[in-house]
Ligand SMILES: [Zn+2]
């Protein structure tokens with residue numbers, strides 16, 4: 447082999463790969479050494495809940511590790527790292543930390559006072575139980591309720607209109623986890639928070655001890671939404687994985703209403719809704735009128751975002767469009783048949 451052909455066979459990394467690698471390195475650098483002072487000063491005026499997530503090293507470690515996994519083991523190789531869908535999910539994320547997280551916090555406090563005021567008789571005195579047993583029971587009951595809530599969101603037409611928004615993403619990323627209608631957050635919190643109200647007085651006194659578990663759970667759901675080809679070996683028999691959740695988001699009718707699990711897949715295995723197929727299908731909803739961004743331009747991303755928030759409230763309009771489409775097709779076919787006769 448001469449020098450020229452040896453040089454030709456040497457594959458240089460593409461600009462996209464280099465940009466990705468630099469981005470990941472920056473994330474790890476910030477995770478280790480913190481944000482530059484001028485950025486910290488810029489976000490200083492923001493409320494605590496928002497400033498915390500933007501400056502916490504955990505955010506940068508987690509995003510960096512997930513980005514590496516997406517790069518090394520992509521579920522969909524042709525998906526660009528920064529697609530129009532990615533930017534829209536990022537918008538959902540920023541709206542979540544700016545408004546929804548704060549709103550949910552106020553709502554949970556309201557629920558707590560309502561529960562104490564009217565449903566105090568449901569509280570179980572679990573202080574005699576070991577703290578770890580209480581934690582495991584709360585986690586299992588909370589996860590089972592989350593499974594049931596997810597199941598209901600698919601089966602009740604009214605709830606599906608809201609949940610369809612989460613399923614509409616065709617370019618999955620870790621930020622797809624935030625692609626949830628604000629109404630859904632409120633309903634989810636109402637259901638998931640219940641076991642901690644019933645068993646919770648003792649548990650909430652150890653909030654500091656379960657901090658890392660809460661962080662792990664939070665980032666785990668973001669991890670399995672990412673564009674990652676991974677099924678976690680034997681853990682797939684217990685946990686929801688990027689593979690099993692991708693099947694849940696599948697656009698194929700054969701995968702509809704499968705894999706409802708939020709953290710554990712044991713409930714799906716128990717209730718017969720688990721899909722064993724080891725595949726990475728295309729994702730999205732079967733609605734040609736779902737408002738998706740047509741480009742990465744800020745205007746397209748924001749406009750389609752607003753349309754998506756309105757989507758659950760406009761079923762009649764969609765049905766009318768469907769009817770118009772079917773009618774126009776039928777009349778065109780009738781005209782064609784008549785012209786042949
Ligand atoms: Zn779902």
Ligand SMILES: [Zn+2]
Nearest residue numbers: 612671691695
């Ligand atoms: Zn999901």
